Amino acid sequence: MSIEPIFILKTAGFLQIILCVGSLAIPYLLDWKGELIKVANLIKQIFWTYAGYILSFNLFFGLISFWGAEELLTKTFLAKSITIFIFMYWLVRVLIQFLYFDTKSAPKGLIYTLGEIGLVALFVFLTGVYGWVCYLNFH
Numbered sequence: 001m002s003i004e005p006i007f008i009l010k011t012a013g014f015l016q017i018i019l020c021v022g023s024l025a026i027p028y029l030l031d032w033k034g035e036l037i038k039v040a041n042l043i044k045q046i047f048w049t050y051a052g053y054i055l056s057f058n059l060f061f062g063l064i065s066f067w068g069a070e071e072l073l074t075k076t077f078l079a080k081s082i083t084i085f086i087f088m089y090w091l092v093r094v095l096i097q098f099l100y101f102d103t104k105s106a107p108k109g110l111i112y113t114l115g116e117i118g119l120v121a122l123f124v125f126l127t128g129v130y131g132w133v134c135y136l137n138f139h
Helices: 005-023 033-035 041-067 077-099 109-136
Strands: none
Touching: 005 041, 005 109, 033 041, 041 077, 077 109
């Protein structure tokens, strides 16, 4: 028995929407307000703008994948373009996690460890899903 690509895409979409809801707690858990008090106003504004863009991308990737799963598998130029973009977005996010982030100063404790494991597993899962969908769109 094989799992239908539409079901997997809808699951990925749903998980990205849940990620956005959960992401609303991150500024409190990581004390962004306290940490950002140390930087210039422009840096703070840029940071919040980037955070808003990332949240928006994640949300819209989720909505597109959940409500438009069938269209993302049509092998059209637009389906290929969108799935490549989402695949590259998540692939780069995984690479950043392992090759760039210095987690030495990350908060310690079970909740933070489990949170990091869960998020990284989700990012790897999403990379795999959209990589697979790209493959299906090109074959």
